[in-house]
Amino acid sequence: MPEIMQLHPRNKDLASCSKESSSSEAPEPHLEPSSLFDRCWRQYSLCREHLFTDHTTQIASAIQPLLSGTDQRSLVEAGCGPGFYSRRLAARFPQLQITGIDLSEQLLFRARERARLSGLRNCRFVRADALALGDFPCQVDVVVASRLFLILSTPALALNAIFTSLRPGGLCFIAEPTSAWSAGIPLLLMKLSERLDRCPTPLEHLPKSHVLSTNDFETLVETQPWRSIRIWKDRQYHCAVCKKAS
């Protein structure tokens, strides 16, 4: 087990919002839905599994050089949602110990269930704030952040937390949608189903997405003192692989 799996967050607030569970124990959560993602986890999971681009191959080739030795490596998927990448990478790289973190209990529950059904023993899902990642007591080898910054109001703070959480030489893979239209589809679906709810969340409380322009994406990535940055654009995403100095 990598250290991040064994140790508890040292920050009290993070500890109080961290609920660990291995993929083999998966009790149905009975929590008040606290966010749109909690309320509309089915719609989001559906979009994630069947609509969005899958960057598993690109992530795998970016992290492959770190996995050449026999040492176990740790990967955190920040804002993991239903754990799409955590599960795929766990299946592909048994030597990688993966922690998906998210604030939505419902999406975390889905992620644990899917991991359990797939028999994955090297990934777990923890309720924790990506903005508090820098408070994790142990540094990680890789952080994956897919479609995360578009829904955060303070993306640079989150990226700083990610940077802090990485060990020297660690890698961060980022994928952010380029199109407001396609990024808006899941939110639109979720908002529509929210409107059909008997107690809908007031519109002003619904999360908004902020799709980053090419310039904003580059500016965001460059807020941290990476040793190297590789940025590219595929059909619908800005992608970056950032490496921390050794």
Ligand SMILES: C[S@@+](CC[C@H](N)C(=O)[O-])C[C@H]1O[C@@H](n2cnc3c(N)ncnc32)[C@H](O)[C@@H]1O
């Ligand atoms: C647009 S979804 C992306 C999910 C997944 N990474 C993907 O590629 O589809 C954003 C996710 O970030 C989670 N989230 C929002 N704010 C967060 C925070 N401060 N810390 C951790 N997760 C957060 C949401 O609950 C949601 O599951």
